[in-house]
Amino acid sequence: MVESKKKAVVIGASSGIGEALAKALGRNGYEVGLAARRVELLRKLQKEIPSPSFIKRIDVGQPKEAMALLQELIRDLGGMDLIVLNSGINTRNVNLDWEGENETINVNVSGFAAMANVAVKHFLAQNSGHIVGISSIAALRGSATCPSYNASKAFVSNYLEGLRHRFSGKNIYVTDIRPGLVDTAMIRGQPGLFWVATAQGAAEQILQVIKKKKKVAYITARWRILAWLIKALPDWLYTLRYKRKI
Numbered sequence: 001m002v003e004s005k006k007k008a009v010v011i012g013a014s015s016g017i018g019e020a021l022a023k024a025l026g027r028n029g030y031e032v033g034l035a036a037r038r039v040e041l042l043r044k045l046q047k048e049i050p051s052p053s054f055i056k057r058i059d060v061g062q063p064k065e066a067m068a069l070l071q072e073l074i075r076d077l078g079g080m081d082l083i084v085l086n087s088g089i090n091t092r093n094v095n096l097d098w099e100g101e102n103e104t105i106n107v108n109v110s111g112f113a114a115m116a117n118v119a120v121k122h123f124l125a126q127n128s129g130h131i132v133g134i135s136s137i138a139a140l141r142g143s144a145t146c147p148s149y150n151a152s153k154a155f156v157s158n159y160l161e162g163l164r165h166r167f168s169g170k171n172i173y174v175t176d177i178r179p180g181l182v183d184t185a186m187i188r189g190q191p192g193l194f195w196v197a198t199a200q201g202a203a204e205q206i207l208q209v210i211k212k213k214k215k216v217a218y219i220t221a222r223w224r225i226l227a228w229l230i231k232a233l234p235d236w237l238y239t240l241r242y243k244r245k246i
């Protein structure tokens with residue numbers, strides 16, 4: 001019997017971590033469904049992926065439409081075994097303007113949950129699957145400079161934990177990926193960066209985590225140390241880092 005190829009969808013595949021992960025999945029024999037708003041980048045990416053791939057313009061900021069489009073993409077791909085929920089923005093909304101806060105919540109929270117919901121229904125129906133969410137080390141504590149971003153990532157991690165408990169004992173796996181700093185458009189040009197991974201390096205580590213079906217992983221692995229520290233710091237010490245920024 002010929003074993004059918006594994007099929008993965010990457011939401012937010014047009015650049016950065018999602019693009020690198022889509023390539024890594026393709027190199028590892030996955031047929032891939034690529035989604036994002038910038039379809040010209042998805043078309044370019046498609047040419048660099050050796051395995052069959054399908055693209056769909058999806059704006060997760062329009063959750064209802066995005067859900068229908070994801071269902072279409074799954075049909076085009078002929079099924080789905082793995083989904084990577086990677087789309088995310090950080091508006092660096094230091095002035096806390098509502099437009100920026102709303103956009104972050106819309107994309108990182110509503111958009112994420114809408115895509116997760118389609119995946120949940122699909123995997124429950126076939127009684128197998130793997131949901132991978134790209135959260136962040138930012139999920140661990142609030143941020144005075146971009147509260148909506150950190151809060152949105154706390155939602156992502158918490159939601160994924162809920163799904164993991166819900167599917168415990170089933171053949172459906174849930175992985176929470178918490179990158180530290182990865183060299184992508186999202187962080188480029190910011191001062192004081194350290195332990196910055198390349199998108200390709202991050203993607204390779206994420207792929208290993210996916211293969212092992214881990215529950216939670218920091219990318220790169222050494223960010224686990226900082227995660228421990230961030231959680232342990234008392235408020236007065238944690239807030240010192242913001243004193244000169246606001």
Ligand SMILES: NC(=O)c1ccc[n+]([C@@H]2O[C@H](COP(=O)([O-])OP(=O)(O)OC[C@H]3O[C@@H](n4cnc5c(N)ncnc54)[C@H](OP(=O)(O)O)[C@@H]3O)[C@@H](O)[C@H]2O)c1
Nearest residue numbers: 012014015016017036037038059060087088136181182184
């Ligand atoms: N870089 C880091 O240091 C870092 C650290 C921790 C966590 N993360 C997380 O990693 C994920 C990927 O970010 P990145 O660093 O790779 O940055 P990036 O290069 O800016 O990638 C963001 C991806 O999200 C997609 N996206 C944004 N808004 C979207 C929307 N409305 N609908 C559909 N897709 C949308 C983008 O596609 P389009 O613009 O084409 O739609 C793009 O593919 C994010 O969730 C981010 O929060 C990054």
